[in-house]
Amino acid sequence: MGRNPMRAAVTLCAAAALAVPLSTASAAPPAEHTARQTQDPVLVDCSSQPDVRPEAFVLACGDGNSRLSALRWVRWDANSAVGRGTNAINDCVPYCAAGAFHSYPVTVRLDQPRAWEKDPGEQHFTRITLTFTDGRPDGFPRVVTYPLGD
Incomplete structure (x- = not known):
């Protein structure tokens, strides 16, 4: 983890927190498109x-x-x-x-x-x-x- 383990841990947690909403949003179809198909x-x-x-x-x-x-x-x-x-x-x-x-x-x-x-x-x-x-x-x-x- 390099010289500053706390800094590395905070950076990893921030990256993980940002990645979760992005991956969830891109995996789901847009609500407008879903509604049009029905x-x-x-x-x-x-x-x-x-x-x-x-x-x-x-x-x-x-x-x-x-x-x-x-x-x-x-x-x-x-x-x-x-x-x-x-x-x-x-x-x-x-x-x-x-x-x-x-x-x-x-x-x-x-x-x-x-x-x-x-x-x-x-x-x-x-x-x-x-x-x-x-x-x-x-x-x-x-x-x-x-x-x-x-």
């Missing part, structure tokens, strides 16, 4: 922002010509989400900039959750299905399904 999947919007139970959602990110509004969710869990709302769709007549929006009531289903590329610890829904419940745009089937990206 959350239900999110819906990723056009700006790559996650949301749970949004009141509105843009389906046509490029031009905004199809969007959901007045969304009311009756279920949102680890496997799927189901809600009701309105799908406002631009008829693009005579062209989209001069077109008119028409609103149709829909049932919305989100499913096929997968790890989100931006945050692999977070699940996001990758498919949306709309069921038109009272009227629908010309040429649209009653049920339409779209993939949802990252």
